[in-house]
Each structure stands twice: as structure tokens, then as C-alpha cells.
Amino acid sequence: MNLTLHLTENCNMDCSYCIREKCPRDMTEEVLYKACDLAFSRGQRAGLCFFGGEPLLKKDLIYKALDYCEEKSLKTGIRFDCKMTTNGTLLDEPFLVRAVKAKMGIGLSFDGKAQDVCRIFTGGQPTSSVVEEKAKLLLSYMPGSTALATIAPQAVPYYAESVKYLHDLGFTRVSFVIAYGSRVSWTDDDLDLLRIELEKTSAYLKELFIKKEHFFMSAFHSKIRDCISGKNPAERCHLGVRQMPVTPTGDLYPCTSFIGDTKYLLGNVFDGIDDNKVIELAKKASTPETCVNCDLVKRCTNSCGCANRMNTGDENQVSPLQCTYERMLIEISDALGEELYQIDPERFAKEFS
């Protein structure tokens, strides 16, 4: 099974939209090894995602988990995969050498040209020049790494510019999501500007397609792919089954935004998972009432319980912000998909099927 290990609740950065309460609590080795055992205890694949706070503050725990799980994988024949989401500031060559050996997938949280607008060190210093150098280092070891940008309202004017900047830096995969939660506040003007920036980004993606450059931008690509495959991304993710978070003290929850709400506590690494609670939670999942009759219901991520909870406090209720964003993204992605198909149907099919 897949577990997200919150190795620490501490971080060396203070991002304006961060939803995590910072405190100096770290995972103990005892919890770490129990979590690794749990990952190997269900199914034929054990997956760990190193997460925080900032996981690289606890490199020692990552090294220990990798050694332990690789040995366990050899003994049991169960496949082991790992990944990490990091702010990148503490990346270094010895860590990257070990990460390459472990075939770790690394997602670098990097807001591109808006980095210093929202992502600063705890002392208030800018982070962009440090992270740009670390991004180059990361790409020299792992060229397929993904840049993960979170777009808060104040970062919207930099959206299209940031996509181009990250591409020029050497990223071939980027993920742009909008910031949710109580620390951000979107206005209609922000959303109007976001539409303009998404349209500029669409034009840039078209330019790259014409030049035959491979560049995967998840927001657009997934909407186009889902449209072609007829897949329903609106299906609720398997809360608590696909990727269960583990807190530093070993508690298990359905998703990171539920951490601390004891109603959603699904067990702990010492006593195991309360399967009845997982089943109960899955039964409660439903399409938001406001979405049932919408034409886009099968194209929209209205059912992400984690995002809904952050926006509305209810995992089954979608926010007006999410609805507006989904509508504009689907409209602009569909128009882009149509254009790319007209330009080169064969390449289009190869890239998006």
C-alpha cells in the first residue's frame, strides 16, 4: 500500500498559502519502521512518499527508510517505490546520488517567477535564487523531475511567464494548481486575470507542440487526455486507500487536510488500520448536489474530498472557486486540444492517448 510519511511538522520556509501548522515535531524511528512494515503488509507493492513540513530536514530518516525498505523488498519480493515532495532548498549531491539509486521520483515545489511573492524563508529572505540553483542540480541528476507550482491570487500575473521560465530551465513536466484554504482569498478580478493567463499558457503549449517539443503540463494535458479516453476523473479518489498519510506520531488519516480531525482517524501504525472506518468513509462519498445535473460532471474534479474540505469544510461540497476554475480550464483545454488535433492528428494521438 501507499503511505505519505509526514517526517516532520517543521519547515525552513514560510509560504503565504501553507496550510500546515509548523512545530518542531519529528517522526521517531520507531514510527518510521512501523510505517514501512505497514506499507509492505498489504498488496504486492509498497509505496512511500516522503513529505513534511520539509522532508529534507529529516534526511537521516529518509536514508533509514530507504535501506530498510530495499532490504525488505529483496526478502519479500514485494516491489518498493518511493517519491518525495520538497521545497528543494536542502537538496545536495550525496542525497541525489542515493535518491537516484532508490529510483525516487522528486517533485520540486517551485512557483517559478512568482517564487518570491509567496515562498520565502522563515526569516523573510527570498528563496528564488537558491531554488533555481537547486532545480538545476536536481535536473542534472533526474531530468524527468516535476516542478510543482501553487498559484495564489498574487501569483496569477506571473502564471504564463512561470510556465515558460520552468520550461526554459529544463523541466519537461510541470504541475500548476491553484491555492486553496483559509489563507488565500480569490476575487472575481483574480479569476478574470487567471483566464487571460491560462489562454496565454495555452498559446505557449501550442507553440511547443508545433516545434515538436515534449512538455507535459498536468492541468491541460489531463483535461485533454480525460476527454479523449472518456475516463471519469470526477470519481472520488479512494480516500484513505490510495495514499494514506502517516503523522509524526504514527496516526493514519484519509488525506492530509483531514489530519488532526479525530472523526477521520483511521488507526495508527502500531495497531493497524480500522477497515470498517475506511469502508464507512467510502460509503459517505457522493457527487456534490450542485453538480448532479451539470454537463461537465464527468470532466471535473468536483469530488476531491481534500480540496472540498479545505474550501467549504465539507468533503462533499464543492466551492464556487473550484467550479469557476474547472469550467475555465475545461473550456480552454478543449479549445487547445481541438487546435493541436488540426495541426498534427498523429502526434496529437501519440501525446494524448
Ligand code: SF4
Ligand atoms: S515549503 Fe511546504 S511546508 Fe514549508 S511553508 Fe512552504 S508549503 Fe508549507
Ligand code: SF4
Ligand atoms: S463545473 Fe461546477 S457544477 Fe459542474 S461539475 Fe464542476 S463543480 Fe460541479
